[in-house]
Amino acid sequence: MGKEFSITPRQVPRVETKYRRIVTSLPHPDSLPTLEKLRLFEPQSMRGQPPLVWDRAEDIFVYDKYGNRWLDWSSGVLVTNAGHGAPEVRKAIIEQVNSGLLHNYVFPSEERAALVEQLIQLAPSGLDKAFLLSTGSEATECAIKLARAHGIRNGGNTKIGIVGAERGFHGRTLGAQQAGGIPGQKGWIVNEDPAIVQVAFPDGYWTEDTSFGGFLATLDRKGLKPSQVAGVIFETFQGVGPDFAPADYIRQLAQWCKANDVILIFDEVQAGFGRSGKFWAFEHYEVVPDVICCGKGISSSLPISAVIGRTEVMDQFPPGSMTSTHTGNPICCAAAMASIRKILSENLTANAARMGQILDAGLKQIQARHAQVIGHYSCRGLVGGLQMTKPGKKEPNHDLAHSIVERCFHKGLLFFSPVGAWGQTVKIAPPLTIGEEALQEGLSVLSETVDEAVAAL
Numbered sequence: 001m002g003k004e005f006s007i008t009p010r011q012v013p014r015v016e017t018k019y020r021r022i023v024t025s026l027p028h029p030d031s032l033p034t035l036e037k038l039r040l041f042e043p044q045s046m047r048g049q050p051p052l053v054w055d056r057a058e059d060i061f062v063y064d065k066y067g068n069r070w071l072d073w074s075s076g077v078l079v080t081n082a083g084h085g086a087p088e089v090r091k092a093i094i095e096q097v098n099s100g101l102l103h104n105y106v107f108p109s110e111e112r113a114a115l116v117e118q119l120i121q122l123a124p125s126g127l128d129k130a131f132l133l134s135t136g137s138e139a140t141e142c143a144i145k146l147a148r149a150h151g152i153r154n155g156g157n158t159k160i161g162i163v164g165a166e167r168g169f170h171g172r173t174l175g176a177q178q179a180g181g182i183p184g185q186k187g188w189i190v191n192e193d194p195a196i197v198q199v200a201f202p203d204g205y206w207t208e209d210t211s212f213g214g215f216l217a218t219l220d221r222k223g224l225k226p227s228q229v230a231g232v233i234f235e236t237f238q239g240v241g242p243d244f245a246p247a248d249y250i251r252q253l254a255q256w257c258k259a260n261d262v263i264l265i266f267d268e269v270q271a272g273f274g275r276s277g278k279f280w281a282f283e284h285y286e287v288v289p290d291v292i293c294c295g296k297g298i299s300s301s302l303p304i305s306a307v308i309g310r311t312e313v314m315d316q317f318p319p320g321s322m323t324s325t326h327t328g329n330p331i332c333c334a335a336a337m338a339s340i341r342k343i344l345s346e347n348l349t350a351n352a353a354r355m356g357q358i359l360d361a362g363l364k365q366i367q368a369r370h371a372q373v374i375g376h377y378s379c380r381g382l383v384g385g386l387q388m389t390k391p392g393k394k395e396p397n398h399d400l401a402h403s404i405v406e407r408c409f410h411k412g413l414l415f416f417s418p419v420g421a422w423g424q425t426v427k428i429a430p431p432l433t434i435g436e437e438a439l440q441e442g443l444s445v446l447s448e449t450v451d452e453a454v455a456a457l
Contacts, residue, residue, distance in 0.1 A: 002423070003402050005409075007035045007051045012410040019060075019438050020412030020445075021069040027051040028066040048417045050409040057084035060434050062414055070414035071442055073430045077416055078270045078383070081297035082342040083433040089301050092338035096331045103329060112328030115336055119308055122279065122340070124288040129314035131307045132328040136269035136295035137171025139305040140233065142322075143291045144175055146309065147231025147263040149316050154261055161229040163219070165201040167421040169239050170267055170293075179233050182240075182421050197222045201234075203243035205376040205387070210245070212252040226256075231263040236271040236281035239427075240420040241378045241385050250285040257290075263313060265291045269305065270383070273297035274343050274432050277353030277381030284380070300339040304332035348432040349381075355439050356381040359428065362443035369447075370454050373400060384428040386450070387420065391457065396422035403453045404446075413445045 009029045015022040027035065031053040039047060055065045060083065062070045075081065082089065096102075101109065116130040123130075133139050144162055151159035164170070166181035178191040181198035199218040202210035219226070232253065237244045257264040266289040271281035275297060278284055282292075290313055295305030307314070326332075343349065360379040363386060367377040375389035388400040401418035404426050408415055419427045430442065 019071045059083040074416045082300040082339045083431045089338040092334040096334035111330040111333035115333040133305045137173040139293040140170040141175045143265045151230025163232045226260040233265040235267045254287040264289045269295040274349035299336040302332040302335045352381040385425045396424035398423035407449045
């Protein structure tokens with residue numbers, strides 16, 4: 001895990017289609033000063049992506065300055081649900097900038113009021129307060145704090161346990177990493193908090209036992225009583241897959257949380273705003289959490305996130321004690337409102353569901369053809385993944401995933417670097433505006449590239 005992509009310019013075959021154009025060596029030699037400057041002045045942890053210096057991005061495309069165009073299957077890491085640079089979003093941002101209000105701390109603003117009202121209208125009944133932040137990590141950290149505060153208030157100082165999932169990802173800040181479960185990954189903070197534990201996520205592949213009994217047995221084995229648990233935080237789908245838990249498991253989990261006064265938190269930072277073919281991915285389970293964490297696709301552009309929850313949970317702290325410097329920044333709020341309006345007015349959630357059927361069928365065919373090295377595939381709406389394994393083994397293969405991403409980059413199909421607990425997953429997440437023709441072209445390129453990468457083993 002953690003391989004760099006080469007920045008030595010390489011001659012690659014010319015590509016000229018309706019959706020892709022590659023006409024220079026990659027990376028272009030003129031982009032090297034920028035790449036080298038970033039290597040000099042940034043930590044090496046920032047070197048993980050294909051060496052494309054973005055010039056602009058529009059809808060489903062990313063461009064450099066040198067005539068190349070990529071069909072984007074990254075959405076800038078699941079952010080641009082409404083498409084890159086959506087005209088409606090750009091217009092809203094420009095109008096807000098021109099209004100003269102760029103920042104107002106937590107003083108009231110019409111922009112913030114409009115967005116929190118919109119979020120509550122979109123949330124399930126009973127979730128009636130929203131708190132705006134800047135990043136997904138902030139949202140998940142806030143949710144953990146709210147759960148623990150609620151636990152202490154209602155169950156005493158020992159009701160502080162937080163249950164996350166193995167292979168979970170809730171962000172890169174300390175508390176978010178402790179709640180997640182990827183301790184083998186370089187740069188991951190080993191969890192030193194004995195009141196934060198992980199259970200196996202019932203994905204059905206890496207964890208074959210998908211019964212809720214596994215959850216209960218793990219708590220018992222780790223010495224955490226139900227009366228000591230303040231909150232359970234799960235990604236609605238695990239981003240390393242994407243992997244969904246069985247619906248019955250989640251329904252039993254929700255019942256267990258309610259019976260034991262445990263706050264159920266769904267991390268929808270990747271999953272929300274139509275990505276999975278439902279507006280909220282937890283709708284697939286037919287349950288309602290106590291708290292939702294969201295971000296990324298909320299604005300399709302600028303950094304903003306939100307925690308949405310029940311009043312009892314959200315109103316625990318007195319005035320002035322749970323705020324953030326950039327809470328509800330008016331420009332970010334304007335972008336989020338415009339993005340949400342576009343997602344709703346163009347019914348991009350339904351488009352994700354329709355295109356998801358095509359994507360699922362295509363990934364299934366690729367996996368079936370290479371089952372020896374694609375141990376697992378998954379797809380729901382416009383998020384999918386191919387999990388690469390060593391030939392004939394149930395063992396992650398980061399090198400093969402990396403090779404596929406690099407080869408696709410050279411062909412004009414853009415992914416971010418492989419993800420997963422071991423960097424084994426080629427993650428697929430185009431903007432929700434993609435149409436069938438572009439989706440089929442991308443699948444054709446991916447299929448051809450997997451064939452080539454496997455043949456080179």
